[in-house]
Amino acid sequence: MSAPNMDVLVSLAKRRGFIFQSSEIYGGTGSCWDYGPLGVELKQNIKRVWWRDFVQERPDMVGLDASILMHATVWKASGHVDNFTDPMVDCRECKRRFRADQVGDMAWLHFCPATKGNKFTIPAGGPCPHCGATRTLCPECGKGELTAPRQFNLMFKTFMGPVEEDAALTYLRPETAQGIFVNFDNVLQSMRLKLPFGIAQIGKAFRNEITPGNFIFRSREFEQMEIEYFVNPNDRMDGRPADEAIHDTWIEACRAWFVRYGLAADHMKFHEHETAELAHYSKRTVDILYKFPMGWSELMGIANRTDFDLKQHSKFSGKSLTYFDEERKEHIVPFVIEPSAGVDRALLAFLLDAYQEEEVRGEKRVLLRLHRELAPITIAVLPLLKKRPEIVSTAHELRTRLAKRWRTVYDDTAAIGRLYRRQDEVGTPYCVTVDVKTVGDREKGEAGDGKVTIRERDSMEQIRVPLADLDTIFGRLMGETAWSEVAAAYPRAEG
Numbered sequence: 426m427s428a429p430n431m432d433v434l435v436s437l438a439k440r441r442g443f444i445f446q447s448s449e450i451y452g453g454t455g456s457c458w459d460y461g462p463l464g465v466e467l468k469q470n471i472k473r474v475w476w477r478d479f480v481q482e483r484p485d486m487v488g489l490d491a492s493i494l495m496h497a498t499v500w501k502a503s504g505h506v507d508n509f510t511d512p513m514v515d516c517r518e519c520k521r522r523f524r525a526d527q528v529g530d531m532a533w534l535h536f537c538p539a540t541k542g543n544k545f546t547i548p549a550g551g552p553c554p555h556c557g558a559t560r561t562l563c564p565e566c567g568k569g570e571l572t573a574p575r576q577f578n579l580m581f582k583t584f585m586g587p588v589e590e591d592a593a594l595t596y597l598r599p600e601t602a603q604g605i606f607v608n609f610d611n612v613l614q615s616m617r618l619k620l621p622f623g624i625a626q627i628g629k630a631f632r633n634e635i636t637p638g639n640f641i642f643r644s645r646e647f648e649q650m651e652i653e654y655f656v657n658p659n660d661r662m663d664g665r666p667a668d669e670a671i672h673d674t675w676i677e678a679c680r681a682w683f684v685r686y687g688l689a690a691d692h693m694k695f696h697e698h699e700t701a702e703l704a705h706y707s708k709r710t711v712d713i714l715y716k717f718p719m720g721w722s723e724l725m726g727i728a729n730r731t732d733f734d735l736k737q738h739s740k741f742s743g744k745s746l747t748y749f750d751e752e753r754k755e756h757i758v759p760f761v762i763e764p765s766a767g768v769d770r771a772l773l774a775f776l777l778d779a780y781q782e783e784e785v786r787g788e789k790r791v792l793l794r795l796h797r798e799l800a801p802i803t804i805a806v807l808p809l810l811k812k813r814p815e816i817v818s819t820a821h822e823l824r825t826r827l828a829k830r831w832r833t834v835y836d837d838t839a840a841i842g843r844l845y846r847r848q849d850e851v852g853t854p855y856c857v858t859v860d861v862k863t864v865g866d867r868e869k870g871e872a873g874d875g876k877v878t879i880r881e882r883d884s885m886e887q888i889r890v891p892l893a894d895l896d897t898i899f900g901r902l903m904g905e906t907a908w909s910e911v912a913a914a915y916p917r918a919e920g
């Protein structure tokens with residue numbers, strides 16, 4: 426079950442330190458977001474597993490970290506100066522700005538003449554049920570006329586150096602991809618790569634979106650995880666041009682990656698771009714859509730960018746950006762397959778899919794069933810009684826020990842039941858409880874058994890294990906071993 430609506434998630438994200446509105450104490454900005462203590466861990470984990478799975482574990486991939494500010498001509502060559510525009514319309518009354526192609530999809534405010542000017546919100550596209558009018562004015566204020574559509578470039582302009590003059594004008598990058606294209610030859614030569622190979626990059630991108638919104642789904646500053654996978658278009662695979670066959674391989678690899686880290690397969694679907702919808706550089710683009718609360722929307726795109734970018738940069742820079750095909754003894758310009766994902770959108774989808782509400786012994790339990798490798802906290806060490814110094818010190822020592830390998834926290838700010846609920850709500854897969862039996866009771870002359878309780882988040886099952894086994898147990902759990910297999914080797918503890 427996904428979160429019932431975005432508001433529930435926004436509220437959880439703020440309350441539990443995942444995501445805050447940027448500059449909130451100044452009234453905030455709806456278009457930028459700050460990741461709090463748990464959000465930053467979740468985001469790092471998403472980037473870490475993506476980099477590991479798509480870069481470090483593959484023999485045909487390398488990474489890059491290019492600068493955000495680039496030579497202004499990059500954006501001329503890439504087509505962004507001329508083509509990276511959205512048509513927008515302005516309200517002459519309230520001055521709000523809308524994307525011309527989206528204004529018809531919005532619910533609209535209407536002062537109905539048939540009901541003495543009463544105010545109604547009419548669903549998108551619909552006529553007023555009282556007077557039959559359709560929307561012609563501003564959908565937000567219901568009063569102002571809209572201007573004719575004008576093209577608006579989405580790139581943020583800035584100036585490099587101390588003088589704000591046209592010669593110093595450049596842009597904040599609107600995609601990380603171009604940093605890869607302009608470094609194609611540097612990477613090729615320094616790493617002695619053979620086609621097909623890919624270059625990956627994770628980093629910030631900036632777009633002056635006309636209508637940012639839906640929480641972190643569309644913001645003006647966001648992060649991308651992009652791969653440019655270079656292919657020899659003269660090669661053939663499975664009886665097809667290699668770029669077309671490899672494009673299909675990447676589409677499936679991306680879908681499978683999201684499933685592996687927790688998205689339900691039926692919450693995703695593909696969207697094949699129509700010819701008219703294709704970006705200026707693309708031969709074919711397939712988006713992976715996710716069932717967000719506002720409807721099916723783009724999670725990521727996988728495009729066949731052909732040789733467009735390398736040829737453009739070669740033309741504008743005067744440098745040859747080719748690859749020498751040893752077999753055919755010819756210089757070619759590789760084609761590029763580009764899987765491009767937004768970190769923030771991936772994070773939003775993982776949170777939505779993980780959110781679950783259930784009833785346990787008559788009480789509501791909220792939990793995030795986050796994949797163990799994504800969860801911001803892997804292990805919470807909890808003392809059953811914080812008045813007992815031996816319990817507290819054992820728990821602190823344990824946290825220090827486990828924190829060397831996994832994100833581990835100590836918490837003693839509430840009774841155990843409440844502590845478990847708090848960890849469930851932020852997706853912590855394992856809690857370890859130190860209790861009286863662990864340390865014994867010196868006054869009564871009772872020795873401790875040196876065992877602790879591990880509680881698993883989803884099943885709420887508890888097992889009793891020796892302290893000495895914890896590193897091995899968590900090593901297995903964080904690897905491929907299922908909880909049920911690990912738990913089968915230990916006695917159950919009382920819930």
Ligand code: GAP
Pocket residue numbers: 599600601602632634641642643644645646647648649651723724725726763765766767768769770771
């Ligand atoms: N290099 C290709 C490219 O940038 P895109 O479809 O414009 O393609 C790729 O962006 C991905 O980046 C999107 O699928 C989305 O996940 C993310 N993205 C794009 N604009 C965004 C925004 N304003 N806010 C958050 N994420 C965004």
